[in-house]
Amino acid sequence: MALLKKMLFLSYMFMLMSCHDTSEPAKVFKANKSPTVQSKNKSLKQKSVSKSTTKINNIRDNLLVYCSEASPQSFNPQLVTSGTTFDASSKPIYNRLVDFKRGTSQIEASLATHWEVSADGKEYIFYLRKGVAFHHTKYFRPSRNFNADDVLFSIFRQQDTKHPFHNISNLGYRYFRSMEFDSLITKLEKLDDHTIKFTLDHAESPFIAALAMDFASILSAEYANYLQQKGIKAKIDHLPIGTGPFQFSKYNPDAFIRYRAHPNYWQGEQRLKELVFAITPDPSLRFARLIAGECDIMAKPLPIHVKSIAQYPDIISYNESGSNIAYLSMNTRKKPFNNPNVRKAINLAINKKRLLKIVYGSSAIEAKNPIPPNMWSFNNDIPESKYSPSEAKRILTNEGFIDGFKMELWAMPVQRTYNPNARKMAELIQKDLEKIGVEVSIISYEFGTFLEKTKRGEHHAALLGWIGDNGDPDNFFSPLLSCAAMKSGGNASFWCHSSFDKLINQARRISEPKDRAKLYEEAQVIFNQQLPWVPIAHAQQFILANKRVVNFRLAPTDGIYFNDVYLLPSVN
């Protein structure tokens, strides 16, 4: 009201101090168009101002806003491999048979209370927890608690091609396939309502750790039946039902995701009543929102943001040495990358130190192997990467590329934990390779499209990365470099080396870590000779959060968990 009056007065003054020549007395100006918005002729419930502001403050103290970096592809973690989708689906909404202890990569019991392994390592019996309630939402009311049927449904949907839900939202069950679960699990049977038995094709020591991974999340079989009867099976991936600490409430694509605390969560209801993911793809905007207090936690800060929080006393940073790798994948199916010497030359020509300094600042370490140094079986005997453009040029000349060659380099337009700025990295690599006569053209696609196309092998060379999720070296080797992964699309270099493959497959079957380590070390030697990639860096992961966030921890296996997180009341 005061503003309106001021405006009227101002316009009156304007007219006063002007400009027409007659001595007409100035009249009071009445605005004939009031600058208000659309009609609000509704009856409103008038609440007293003080009551509503405290109410809003109360809501805000029990609501955590997390600025996430992209929209999830689905609410079903079985279908995808992207960390963004896992953060939005498997971590808050679902549980698995076993889970990682918070902040570590150690396994602890979750939906399974305990388990037995047979002597030959091929049979696993899991005893399931009783009294685990599913989510109770507007679109579904469960009538029973979690039992063995749900585990059977979750596994069979991915494994059995004739399962009624197998082809729903079929983005492919990539993780399931690249872990070779479809051939590994020969039998899964229900011994009784709370006991199940897996029979494996062969002994596989990472099997338990694999069951803690996101794709092994347990869905509700009763919900699936209900949807099937109603004929809307696809909803299982859009309106999820799980057993996890938060239940799905609302999703506004590209805008926000709302979750509510699950009141009957088997570990007890969360202190945080509501959780909101504010989807903000632009990192500077995310940072601005964090500073302004709109978000409490910010995903994937740029190195410059991490550095600048010194001037904001309310913001603290969490960091953890990441279990990840950023690499340049060379498609060995396309010339000239089918030639290992050419690949070696590319490795020699790239100045990794400079690249790391410019793209990561000081928040990453140089990579020479496919696994990070904090992973057991890391082979430190492998020599550090050499930077020698002259040697690279010599090799290229020997191989017949006197004038170099042309190549395409694909870089993703989004930040990932392992690579905050793939395009900048591509530009630096372009400069380096120019010196040895290789002409690079940089191509970009939206992240989802980028992943799809690289999985189909449409690229020449691409900047990719990987985040390990279970603390087992097999989690790097198998999905990225095995011959099986070449068929399922995780092996972006389409590199299938028989001795390498034999070593990593053997390491999967035995359970003694010392013996497995020896095999992995040998495998890394072969990798270093063949170099289907240029391993670039292992990045530290950072998250920025408001001081009010309590109990938040980063796991080395990446991913954001909101279990047991809560907010301190705001001071105003």
Add this chain to the structure above:
Amino acid sequence: MFRIFIRQILNLTSSFFLLCFFTFILCDYFFPEGLSFIIPIDSFNSSETGFLSQIILYFSRFFEYLSNVLTGRLGYSISRGISISDEIIHYLPASMELAFVTLALSLTFGLWLGTIAAKCKDKWQDKLILSVTLIGYSLPIFWWAMLLVLFFSMWLGITPVASRIGFEYDIDVVTGFLLFDSLLSPRYGFDAFISVIHHMILPVIVLGTIPLAAITRVTRSSMIKTLSEDYINNAIVRGIPTLSITWKHALRNAFEPILTSLSLQISSIITGAIITESIFAWPGAGKWLLEAVYRRDFPVIHGGLLITAGIVIFIYITLDYISMWLNPKLRDRSS
């Protein structure tokens, strides 16, 4: 007037038909496989190679395309699998809300400032308004938006950074227009509505700067011309109050070029909306289209552009009709 109305309807339908035709020709020429989401790819394949039969085939495909477009069957998004028409219904209200508010405010302030500038021609008010509008017209939107966010949201902290409403408010979407929905939801009382307006301040300023500048300038030049007419002089001499002359008599007569400029501003608002929505994380059709381009999501790009162009045509023809209603001299044009 009824005859004119019919004529405008015919204009509308023929323009839309031509739009579809050109879109179809372009898509078919450059990317025929891409149209498989609207025209099933194996239909209308004939081995006849005669010229006439080719033409008939081409037009059969076009009419299949047209019928699908007109009934709203625009295909499914590649990246999300949701039907395009559903996505449009979801995203369009947010953009329309922003566009309406922006247009209303920039029209209001534009008329007001332009009139002042016209009345005070060559005086300091005029010069000030002219220079400020020139700056406003030349500002790149993304830079201006970031500047405002930096100053008002981060430094002063008086406006929010992004989104349509604060996250404390869990509003059920009824109409898609948060200004209405926030009032329909009784849980938060007036607070949610205040939050919506609060969140709209910066995007409206950013989006409305260029239309405001343009409307101000057009108003100014049009009013200057009108105010120099004889009948205005006559009215002043006869003692009609100045304010009445300015606002009732002169502006009404000066309104025609302003209306023309307004229809041009619609396009400017639509392009501006794409950038503004991306910067302020406003979940509207502009942001949706932009991300579809990133994702190479062809059905979305096609559907979005068709709908946007259709809306522009509709608004243009409506404004044309309004200007004909206001100025009878325009009506009897031999068509």
